[in-house]
Amino acid sequence: MAFGFGPVMIIGFLFMGIGMLVSYVLKSKFARYSELPSQRGMTGREIAEKMLSDNGIYDVRVTCVPGQLTDHYNPMDKTVNLSEAVYHGANAAAAAVSSHECGHAVQHATAYAPLNFRSKLVPLQNISGTIINMIMMVSFIGGSVLFATFPTTIVASVIISAYGVMTLFSLVTLPVEFDASRRALQWIQTSGIATNEEYEQSKDALKWAAMTYVVAALGALVTLIYFILSFAGASED
16 A cells, blocks of 8 residues: 555655754844844834734733743733743844734734634644644554554545645645734834834844745645545555
8 A cells, every 4th residue: 555654754854854944044043133233222022012002902911931932922812922032132033023923913803814714723733633643653553453443545534634634724824924924024114113224134034934834834735745645546556
């Protein structure tokens, strides 16, 4: 049977390598832009609070969380969570990250359709990830037992369905992230919180941040295509 996890491991390692390279460039960009003080002197916290206020959002809190690049927006409790370096930093990198996360808050406040759709996919995404992990674990321990116990079509259908959900989640994430960056950069440019040079630095930083999502989506899509083609080939045998 042509259906197996061997090539999936190769695909995974390939995109993991690409992802690590992109992550390295991203961290290098943020490190460089973090060393350049902003001429306006506004910290990430102040920038976030101003962007929220400028968009008429007053029910979202800005908090500080530990870690590096751990920044995120939580729609459940309406918080913009900034890492310590971003929360206290007064530079283009902090401006880029804080305004990007506020971009998600604006999406939430305006009922941005892709964000709402992605939120609904989260439970299915988590279940699909658990299913794939369980199948891979069983396959490594005794793949022949798995396919002897369950028909190939059932196993293949479950795998393809799970990867289909994961791929859909990755693809839907792209417009959500790109739109948040678009909103952030538009606001940075019109609000006067950064110079033209700092705006370009923020734009460059967000471009590389977006690339991490592109790599993840491509990896998920290639893996899904592999499983579909493998299942089709196995069915013809």
